[in-house]
Amino acid sequence: MAVLHSVHEHDLPYARRERVNRWGLWLFLISESFMFAGLLAARFYLWGGTRPPLDQTLGLLLTSILLVSSFFMNRAEVAIAHDDRPEFLRSAMLTVVLGTAFLVGVVGWEWGLFLPDGPHLRPTDGAFGAVVYGLTGFHAFHVLTGVLAILAVWHLGRRGHFSARQHWGVEAVAVYWHFVDLVWVFFYPALYLIGQVVAAGH
Amino acid sequence: MRHVLTTGLVRGLVGQAVGFALGVYTARAWGATDWRADGPLAWAAVLSVLGFMLASGMVSDWLGWLAGNFAPPRHGAPPGKPRWWRYWSVDYDHKVIGIQYGVTALVLVGLAGSVALIFRSELSKPGIDFLEPAVFNTLIGWHGIVMIAGILTGVAAMANYLVPLMVGARDMAFPRLNAFAYWINVPGVVLVVLALFLRWETGWTGYPPLGVQTMPGAIPFYLGVFVIGFSSILGAVNILATAFGMRAQGMTLFRMPIFVWSMVATSIIALTATQLIGLSFVLVVLERVFGMTFFSPTLTESAQALGSPPGQPLLFQHLFWFYSHPAVYVFILPGLGIISELLPVFARKPLFGYKWVAMASLAIALVGFLVWGHHMFTSGMSDIMRVTMMWTTLLVAVPTGVKFFNWLGTMWGGKLTFPTPMLFVLGALSIFLIGGLSGPPNGTVSTDLFLHDTYWIVGHFHATMFGGFVYPYIAAIYYWYPKVTGRMYNETLGKIHFWLMTPAFWTMSLGQMLAGLWGMRRRIVDYDPALGVAGLQTAVTIAAHVIFLSMLIFAFNLVWSAFRGKVAAANPWRSRSPEFQVPSPVPDENYPAPVVVVSEPYEYGGPEPYVVFAHGPAAADD
Numbered sequence: 001m002a003v004l005h006s007v008h009e010h011d012l013p014y015a016r017r018e019r020v021n022r023w024g025l026w027l028f029l030i031s032e033s034f035m036f037a038g039l040l041a042a043r044f045y046l047w048g049g050t051r052p053p054l055d056q057t058l059g060l061l062l063t064s065i066l067l068v069s070s071f072f073m074n075r076a077e078v079a080i081a082h083d084d085r086p087e088f089l090r091s092a093m094l095t096v097v098l099g100t101a102f103l104v105g106v107v108g109w110e111w112g113l114f115l116p117d118g119p120h121l122r123p124t125d126g127a128f129g130a131v132v133y134g135l136t137g138f139h140a141f142h143v144l145t146g147v148l149a150i151l152a153v154w155h156l157g158r159r160g161h162f163s164a165r166q167h168w169g170v171e172a173v174a175v176y177w178h179f180v181d182l183v184w185v186f187f188y189p190a191l192y193l194i195g196q197v198v199a200a201g202h
Numbered sequence: 203m204r205h206v207l208t209t210g211l212v213r214g215l216v217g218q219a220v221g222f223a224l225g226v227y228t229a230r231a232w233g234a235t236d237w238r239a240d241g242p243l244a245w246a247a248v249l250s251v252l253g254f255m256l257a258s259g260m261v262s263d264w265l266g267w268l269a270g271n272f273a274p275p276r277h278g279a280p281p282g283k284p285r286w287w288r289y290w291s292v293d294y295d296h297k298v299i300g301i302q303y304g305v306t307a308l309v310l311v312g313l314a315g316s317v318a319l320i321f322r323s324e325l326s327k328p329g330i331d332f333l334e335p336a337v338f339n340t341l342i343g344w345h346g347i348v349m350i351a352g353i354l355t356g357v358a359a360m361a362n363y364l365v366p367l368m369v370g371a372r373d374m375a376f377p378r379l380n381a382f383a384y385w386i387n388v389p390g391v392v393l394v395v396l397a398l399f400l401r402w403e404t405g406w407t408g409y410p411p412l413g414v415q416t417m418p419g420a421i422p423f424y425l426g427v428f429v430i431g432f433s434s435i436l437g438a439v440n441i442l443a444t445a446f447g448m449r450a451q452g453m454t455l456f457r458m459p460i461f462v463w464s465m466v467a468t469s470i471i472a473l474t475a476t477q478l479i480g481l482s483f484v485l486v487v488l489e490r491v492f493g494m495t496f497f498s499p500t501l502t503e504s505a506q507a508l509g510s511p512p513g514q515p516l517l518f519q520h521l522f523w524f525y526s527h528p529a530v531y532v533f534i535l536p537g538l539g540i541i542s543e544l545l546p547v548f549a550r551k552p553l554f555g556y557k558w559v560a561m562a563s564l565a566i567a568l569v570g571f572l573v574w575g576h577h578m579f580t581s582g583m584s585d586i587m588r589v590t591m592m593w594t595t596l597l598v599a600v601p602t603g604v605k606f607f608n609w610l611g612t613m614w615g616g617k618l619t620f621p622t623p624m625l626f627v628l629g630a631l632s633i634f635l636i637g638g639l640s641g642p643p644n645g646t647v648s649t650d651l652f653l654h655d656t657y658w659i660v661g662h663f664h665a666t667m668f669g670g671f672v673y674p675y676i677a678a679i680y681y682w683y684p685k686v687t688g689r690m691y692n693e694t695l696g697k698i699h700f701w702l703m704t705p706a707f708w709t710m711s712l713g714q715m716l717a718g719l720w721g722m723r724r725r726i727v728d729y730d731p732a733l734g735v736a737g738l739q740t741a742v743t744i745a746a747h748v749i750f751l752s753m754l755i756f757a758f759n760l761v762w763s764a765f766r767g768k769v770a771a772a773n774p775w776r777s778r779s780p781e782f783q784v785p786s787p788v789p790d791e792n793y794p795a796p797v798v799v800v801s802e803p804y805e806y807g808g809p810e811p812y813v814v815f816a817h818g819p820a821a822a823d824d
Contacts, residue, residue, distance in 0.1 A: 020375045020447035027439045027473060035477035038521055042485070042496065045517050052508060123494045126501045126510030130494035134485065152268055159270050198509035 018168050025172050029179050032142075036183050039135050043190050046127040051195035054121070054132070055109070059192040062105045063184065066143075069098035070181045073150070077174040083164040085157065092154040092170075095177065099147040106140050128198075135187050142180045149173045205284055210291035211388065214258030218389050221253020222246045238400065238418040240490040247393055247425045254389035259292050260382055275377050278790050292385060294377035297788060299384050300363025301686065303355045304679070306387065308757065310352030311672075315750055317345045321727075326743035328731040338727040339403040340419065346406030347394060347423065350529070351430050353667070355387060356675050357536045358437050361465050363686070365441055367781035367788065368459040370450025370797030370813065375443035383436040386429055393426030405725055407526070410497035410518050413486050421490065424483040431480045431525075434532075438473035441465050450780075450813065452799035459779055459803050460559055464539025467563035471528040471535075471570060479525035482518055489513075519581055523574035531570045534634075534670025535563055538605055540678045541627050545609055546804040547777050548624040549616025553804040555608040562608075565601035569594060579647050580654045588647050595645035602638060606631075622696030623775075626677035629704045633711070634669025637662060640715060655725075657735075658718030665711045676756065683763070684770030688787040691767060695759040699752050706748035713742040778803060778812040 012020065076091035111133070112119025123133040153173050156162065162170055206212060225246025226237040234242040255261055263275065275294040280287065288298055289305075321341045324333045333341070362384075366374050374380045400419030404412050408427075413420055445466050449458070488494045495501075495513040505512075546553045553559060575583055575591030583591075609631065618624070640662040643649045653659060676699075683691045717735040718724075729735065773782040780797055781788060795817050801810040 016447075020443055023443040023447045024376055024379070024439050027442050028435075031435050031439065031473045031477055034474045035481050038478045038481045038524075042517055042521070045520070046496070046511055046514060048511070050509075050511065052510065121508065122504070123492050124502055124505070125508050126495055126505030127513055128508055128510035129505065130489070130496045130513065133492075133494060134488065134496065137488075155268065156270060161270065 014166060021168055021172065025175060029176070032179070033183075036138070036186070039138055040186060040190055043131050043135060046131055047195060049195045050198050051191070052121055052125075052128040052132065053197050054192055056192065058105065058109050059188060062102055062110075063188045065098050065102050065105070066181050066184050069095045069102070070178055072098065073174050073177045077167075077170055080157065080162050080167045080170050081164055088162075088170070089154060089157055092150055092157065096147055096150050096154065099143055099150070099177075103140055103143055103147070106136050110136060132191060135191060139180070139183055139187055142183070146173070146177045146180050149176060205287055206290075208283075208291075209287060210258040210260070210385070212290075214254040214260075214385065214388060215392070217257020218250045218254035218392060220257070222250035224253070225249040240418065240421055240487075243400075243418055243421045244425065244487055244491050247396075247422050250393070251386070251389040251425075251429055254392075255382075255386065258385055258388075260385045263378055277373075292381050294373070294381050295790065296362050296366045296374045296377065296380060297686075297792075299380055300359050300361075302384055303362055304359035306384075306391075307352050307356035307359055307675075308760075310348050310355060310391065312753065312757070314345050314348035314352055315753065317341050317348070319746060319750055321345070322743045322746045324727065325729075326740045327736055328729055330728050333727060335727045336401060336403060336417075339405065339725070340398060340401040342725055343402060343405040343408075343423070344394070344398050347427060348391075349667075350406065350533075351387070351391060351394065351427075353533045353671050354430065354434055356671065357468065357532065358384070358433075360461075360536055360540065360675070360678055361437065361441050361468075363682070364781070365444055365462055365465055366448065367792060368462050368779060369445060369448055369453060370780050370793065370799070371444060371448035372792050374440050375448055376440050379436055380440050383433045383440065386433045386436075390426045390429030390433070393422040393429065397421075397423035397426060407522065408483065408486065409522075410486050410489065410515055411499070413518075414489050414498055421487060424487050428480050428483050431476045431483075434472045434476045435480075438469035438471075438476075441469045442473065445469075450797035450799055451816070453797075454799075456557060456560070457799055457803060458560075460542045460553060460556065461536070461539040463560040464535045464542070464563045467567040468532050468535045468539075470564075471567050472532050475525040475528040475571065477525075478521050479529070482521035482525075485521075486518070516578070516581060516583070519578050520574070523577045524571075527574040527577060528567070528570040530666065530670075531566055533667060535566060537630065537669075537671045537674030538634075539563065540674040540681075541609060541630055542605070542612075543779075544623055544627050544677060544681055545612045546806055547775050548621070548627070549613050549618055550806045551612055551616040551804075552802070552806060552808075553608070554611030554614075555604075556802075556804065558604055559608050562601035562604040565604075566598060569598050569601070573598060573645075576645050576650070579650045592645060592647050596642060599638070599642065606635075606638075621680075622691070622693060622700060623677045623681035625697065625700045626673050626680065629700060630669050630673035630677065632669075632704075633665055633673060633707060636708075636711060637665030637667075637669045640665060653718065655723055656718035657714045657722040657724055660724050661711045661714030661716075661718060664714065668707055668711070679760070681775065682781075683760070684774050685781060685786050685788060687764050687767070688770055689763055689765075689767035690770045690774065691763045692759050695755055699756045699759065702752035702755070703749055706745040706752065710742050710745035710749065713738045713745065717742070778806065780813045783811075783813065783815075 072091045072094045076088050076095060079087035079091060108114035121129050121132055123129045150173055153169050156169065226242060229237060229242030229245055237243060237246065277295065279285065289301060293299065321333060321338055324331055324338060362374065362380065366372070397419040400422065401417045402419035402423050403416045404420065408420070408424060445462055485496045489496055489498065497513045497515050497518045499512045499515060501510065501512050542553060542559050572594040573591055575587050576595045579588055644653055644659060644662060680691055680696055717738045720735050721733050722729055722735045770786045772785050775782070784793060793815060795815040797813050798816045799813050801808065801812055803812050
């Protein structure tokens with residue numbers, strides 16, 4: 001919503017417009033953080049000190065991919081702030097690729113769409129299944145919207161929009177992307193690291 | 203007729219129907235046999251909301267951005283259309299959106315009220331007369347949730363119309379987002395109406411496990427409420443950004459009109475807490491559609507084999523009340539703001555203790571986050587939580603008391619006049635007082651164990667809602683009616699409205715509380731004649747009908763006066779507020795020149811005006 005507010009928006013001067021937009025974006029992120037906090041609360045309420053056995057290699061790999069993608073998103077923003085359009089486009093596209101890799105990893109392996117026998121843990125498997133699929137699902141949806149938003153600014157940047165002086169759209173998308181990453185920084189330990197693995201009963 | 207078909211509303215509804223049909227069709231193609239099964243219904247409901255937003259033209263500008271088209275939002279009346287057209291279509295003017303919200307609120311409150319009369323009549327004597335229990339249960343849930351939607355849209359109406367005017371801005375911070383937040387309500391309400399026909403039996407709270415097991419109406423109920431909550435969040439973003447980023451020159455935080463302060467406090471709650479009702483409702487939908495057991499305390503065999511813990515019904519109540527308690531402050535804080543705004547005008551005196559009133563709003567909002575557990579005293583929460591929540595709950599009385607005494611201080615020694623808006627403000631005070639005083643018994647664990655789930659709660663809740671929202675909202679409508687329409691409402695009808703409604707409401711609310719003390723349970727279609735509450739129930743039913751009648755007079759007054767009322771002056775109440783310094787109705791651009799604040803907002807009798815209009819770079823004296 002506030003994410004893409006453009007150069008020519010409304011009748012406020014650009015600097016003031018940008019300041020108001022920043023209010024809007026950060027308020028929205030505060031709001032979102034309550035939703036993610038609610039999911040974390042659900043995890044601790046339902047699991048307490050236990051956790052299901054999840055694929056640790058996959059978890060570490062996904063986390064690394066997402067953190068590296070934040071680096072490239074930052075690089076893209078810095079590039080456009082220096083009017084370096086080719087670097088902006090390259091870094092933004094790399095972020096999209098890494099974000100998509102993360103999504104494929106979650107859906108294909110964590111959710112088991114690409115596994116021949118299906119997933120080890122299914123959504124119907126009690127609070128373990130519900131929380132794993134719920135948290136990764138809500139987060140993946142946000143990653144997906146982030147990828148689409150980066151694609152939108154990449155597309156506009158290729159058509160010559162944004163400059164060192166006026167690139168609110170890029171800033172907004174970058175902040176949103178870092179936010180979604182930050183959420184994962186909390187979700188990853190909550191799902192993969194904290195608590196005792198419950199030994200399977202068979 | 204041609205123009206009717208091109209309105210955003212009609213196009214949106216057609217889009218919603220198409221979206222829904224597409225959802226049902228694709229679900230069939232994927233092998234679903236019954237569209238009322240949870241999966242197909244949820245899928246169709248989601249597509250129907252997207253269909254509405256696409257077809258109404260709400261997202262066209264944003265889609266245009268992708269094509270590199272960054273035209274500024276259209277302002278003013280659309281060319282080639284009749285004057286009424288913009289009120290039924292996507293429009294970015296905050297005043298148009300405020301009126302759209304306001305009318306929607308009255309329609310929703312009217313619908314929910316009519317439904318209340320139906321089950322109220324059923325309850326007027328013992329025995330089941332004409333409502334099956336399942337229908338009764340659906341109706342009480344529908345009454346509750348549609349009233350909440352009506353109140354939220356009513357709050358948004360006041361916020362959208364007044365906040366930009368009061369801070370001296372030309373529009374909200376994000377005009378498109380503002381329109382989006384209004385229009386997303388409409389498909390949400392349509393879904394809730396669908397729920398009425400498909401039925402669900404949990405009441406408005408939607409508690410699982412029943413919420414997971416009840417009839418298919420639960421799906422459109424949960425998703426419709428989610429969508430309405432989304433509107434609330436986006437509206438809060440906009441109001442906070444407007445209050446913090448769009449204020450006129452010289453308007454420091456403590457020179458804002460007090461209503462803006464109350465909307466800031468309200469928006470802090472709506473911004474954050476709303477996420478949790480949205481989350482809890484989506485999780486129930488996920489549980490119904492995908493079998494993800496967040497809340498049902500059951501385990502499948504394979505879950506047992508994995509050693510998974512079960513779902514917890516109490517988790518839902520925590521998530522749900524983390525919003526739904528603060529939500530009542532979303533409903534009443536704007537109303538209390540209206541009271542604080544109007545009393546100085548009709549007492550011709552400064553608002554007593556302005557800073558205290560402003561800070562009390564914030565305090566109510568912040569303490570409100572820590573009290574949700576008082577809805578769960580009988581749910582099996584730990585004793586530590588119960589006692590903690592009891593203390594925090596009783597703490598809310600402190601800032602509320604601060605407000606009350608400041609209102610008394612404002613009236614003390616004032617030159618009071620009693621036109622209709624002032625009557626409703628005083629009515630609000632009297633009713634909010636009963637609502638407030640009947641609160642501590644529910645907030646105290648030992649007494650709540652007896653009062654929980656009785657009609658006492660119903661009486662208490664309706665008194666807080668009428669005193670905190672309904673009366674102030676009506677007062678606000680009468681008060682700003684000349685500003686909005688350019689015509690005066692009929693004063694005699696206004697007074698009749700007040701004098702019918704107020705005694706009837708007292709009868710209803712006190713009657714409900716008394717019936718509760720005598721043992722009448724809430725949310726139940728039948729009761730034992732031996733309780734001795736039949737007489738009270740009859741009285742409450744008659745009172746409810748009188749309230750409805752008075753609201754019909756109100757509606758008639760609003761419609762009739764819009765066409766036949768006396769032409770209103772620019773400032774009929776001699777208010778200092780900026781919106782009363784421009785002609786009625788407020789012109790398209792709001793102010794002829796930038797607003798400059800030169801003194802305090804409520805210095806009635808003081809030498810200086812509150813605001814002047816800057817002509818050119820320097821402020822001119824006029």
